[in-house]
Amino acid sequence: xxxxxxxxxxxxxxxxxxxxxxxxxxxxxxxxxxxxxxxxxxxxxxxxxxxxxxxxxxxxxxxxxxxxxxxxxxxxxxxxxxxxxxxxxxxxxxxxxxxxxxxxxxxxxxxxxxxxxxxxxxxxxxxxxxxxxxxxxxxxxxxxxxxxxxxxxxxxxxxxxxxxxxxxxxxxxxxxxxxxxxxx
Amino acid sequence: xxxxxxxxxxxxxxxxxxxxxxxxxxxxxxxxxxxxxxxxxxxxxxxxxxxxxxxxxxxxxxxxxxxxxxxxxxxxxxxxxxxxxxxxxxxxxxxxxxxxxxxxxxxxxxxxxxxxxxxxxxxxxxxxxxxxxxxxxxxxxxxxxxxxxxxxxxxxxxxxxxxxxxxxxxxxxxxxxxxxxxxx
Numbered sequence: 001x002x003x004x005x006x007x008x009x010x011x012x013x014x015x016x017x018x019x020x021x022x023x024x025x026x027x028x029x030x031x032x033x034x035x036x037x038x039x040x041x042x043x044x045x046x047x048x049x050x051x052x053x054x055x056x057x058x059x060x061x062x063x064x065x066x067x068x069x070x071x072x073x074x075x076x077x078x079x080x081x082x083x084x085x086x087x088x089x090x091x092x093x094x095x096x097x098x099x100x101x102x103x104x105x106x107x108x109x110x111x112x113x114x115x116x117x118x119x120x121x122x123x124x125x126x127x128x129x130x131x132x133x134x135x136x137x138x139x140x141x142x143x144x145x146x147x148x149x150x151x152x153x154x155x156x157x158x159x160x161x162x163x164x165x166x167x168x169x170x171x172x173x174x175x176x177x178x179x180x181x182x183x184x
Numbered sequence: 185x186x187x188x189x190x191x192x193x194x195x196x197x198x199x200x201x202x203x204x205x206x207x208x209x210x211x212x213x214x215x216x217x218x219x220x221x222x223x224x225x226x227x228x229x230x231x232x233x234x235x236x237x238x239x240x241x242x243x244x245x246x247x248x249x250x251x252x253x254x255x256x257x258x259x260x261x262x263x264x265x266x267x268x269x270x271x272x273x274x275x276x277x278x279x280x281x282x283x284x285x286x287x288x289x290x291x292x293x294x295x296x297x298x299x300x301x302x303x304x305x306x307x308x309x310x311x312x313x314x315x316x317x318x319x320x321x322x323x324x325x326x327x328x329x330x331x332x333x334x335x336x337x338x339x340x341x342x343x344x345x346x347x348x349x350x351x352x353x354x355x356x357x358x359x360x361x362x363x364x365x366x367x368x
Contacts, residue, residue, distance in 0.1 A: 135354075138354060139350075141347060141350065142347065142350040142351045142353075142354060145337055145341065145343065145347055145350075145351040146337075146351050146354060146355065148337050148340070148341060149333035149334050149336060149337035149351070150333050152333060152336040152337055152340055153329055153330075153332050153333035153336055156332070156336055157329065157332060159329065163325060163326065163329055166323070166325065166326040166329075167326045167329040167330050167333070169326075170319075170322060170326060170330060170355070170358040170359055171330065171354070171355060171358050172358065173357070173358040173361070174354040174355050174356065174357040174358025174359070175354055175358070177357070
């Protein structure tokens with residue numbers, strides 16, 4: 001793909017996410033094109049159907065999450081890296097649900113070929129625990145339970161950025177360290 | 185209602201919850217009767233339809249939650265009372281979802297007439313904060329967001345008692361106190 005085509009593609013996917021998050025599945029290709037600053041024809045050449053566009057957004061976001069995990073795996077602050085990744089997954093879960101539902105109802109398995117981010121989460125957790133930034137007694141089972149809880153609520157109640165920040169601040173403090181039993 | 189009829193009713197509702205939690209909506213009246221130690225006829229006299237039984241369970245549990253909130257409002261340990269109530273709501277959310285879904289699909293509004301437990305939660309929170317058992321900077325918005333998150337995940341992934349205990353232990357530590365900003 002030529003550099004300008006690649007740039008256009010990235011802009012279209014970004015614009016599509018914004019419009020989808022706002023309008024849900026009523027999102028119009030025309031508005032996505034306007035926001036991306038390209039013609040509708042440019043979108044249709046790369047994404048002949050809405051489903052092709054949705055699938056590309058999902059793949060693109062999953063790739064970006066996987067890339068982010070790789071970068072964060074080498075970050076100087078292991079604790080900040082872990083919490084940053086947790087926050088990004090929750091932030092992404094709302095738009096992801098809209099897309100995955102749309103793809104599923106169109107008979108497309110959105111999860112096919114998705115990189116498994118559990119491995120990345122596990123690696124970030126271990127590193128944060130070794131650095132003393134996450135309590136040592138938290139295992140993957142309860143971590144994934146809490147991550148899934150935050151994602152489900154963010155999807156279900158359409159959490160604002162502010163509410164996500166406040167809810168996760170509490171959760172993250174719980175992940176940082178255990179309160180002595182006498183602390184209740 | 186006579187005392188033995190009231191006892192029978194309570195036993196039937198309790199048995200129905202156990203069977204429903206295990207078998208979902210395939211739960212049979214015969215098994216519920218067997219577990220409650222009453223005849224099937226006894227159940228049908230009080231609950232002519234499955235929907236009437238389901239509705240009674242929902243009402244009964246909501247009343248018990250409201251009663252529990254009242255009791256806990258005067259408990260000596262305000263922190264323990266607050267966390268106990270949070271835990272009970274999450275524990276109850278799984279069977280509640282099965283029932284509410286069944287009632288909704290039968291065209292019954294399970295939420296009609298439900299006592300509002302938000303007021304009770306708010307009172308327990310304030311008391312726990314005054315006692316220093318819950319951090320003062322947590323508001324109802326993020327508290328309800330986290331409570332809903334735990335309920336949704338417990339429903340969605342069918343949390344075991346053990347997983348619920350482990351996930352909530354982390355969440356509760358976060359609610360107890362804020363980590364200093366340097367603590368990451």
